[in-house]
Amino acid sequence: MEVILSQDVNDLGHTGDIVKVKDGFARNYLIPRQLAMAATDANKKRIEALKAKRAAAEAEKRAAAEAIAEKLAKVSCTVTVEVNDQEKLYGAVSESEILKALELEGHHFERKDLVLEKPIEELGIFDVGIQLHPDVVGKFRLWVTKK
Structure with a gap:
């Protein structure tokens, strides 16, 4: 099963990564603890938009730091x-x-x-x-x- 990580998970990946895990691990551990969500098309689009938003915010912070x-x-x-x-x-x-x-x-x-x-x-x-x-x-x- 493919899932999108909602948070960093040790030995698995970082927030926003799409990883393939066993069905039971996803259903019984990752999804109930809100560490991941199913990798549907809608969730993939939402994560991409979130990544773009975070990248823009990070670029803005860096530009402000360079100005200082x-x-x-x-x-x-x-x-x-x-x-x-x-x-x-x-x-x-x-x-x-x-x-x-x-x-x-x-x-x-x-x-x-x-x-x-x-x-x-x-x-x-x-x-x-x-x-x-x-x-x-x-x-x-x-x-x-x-x-």
């Missing part, structure tokens, strides 16, 4: 830190300090969105990334200066 990344590329933030006599930091610049500096520029992001390749432990200019979308990382310039 473009704006973010023009942003420059400054973090002032305490240093010792040899101009070495007393620690690393924390993620919260970076996000606070970014908020002063009018941009609010979550800590989980911050992408640092390595901790910032020296004075200088750094490019810091923000994960805006699974495929889009925006970068901004961060200046680390001494007090």
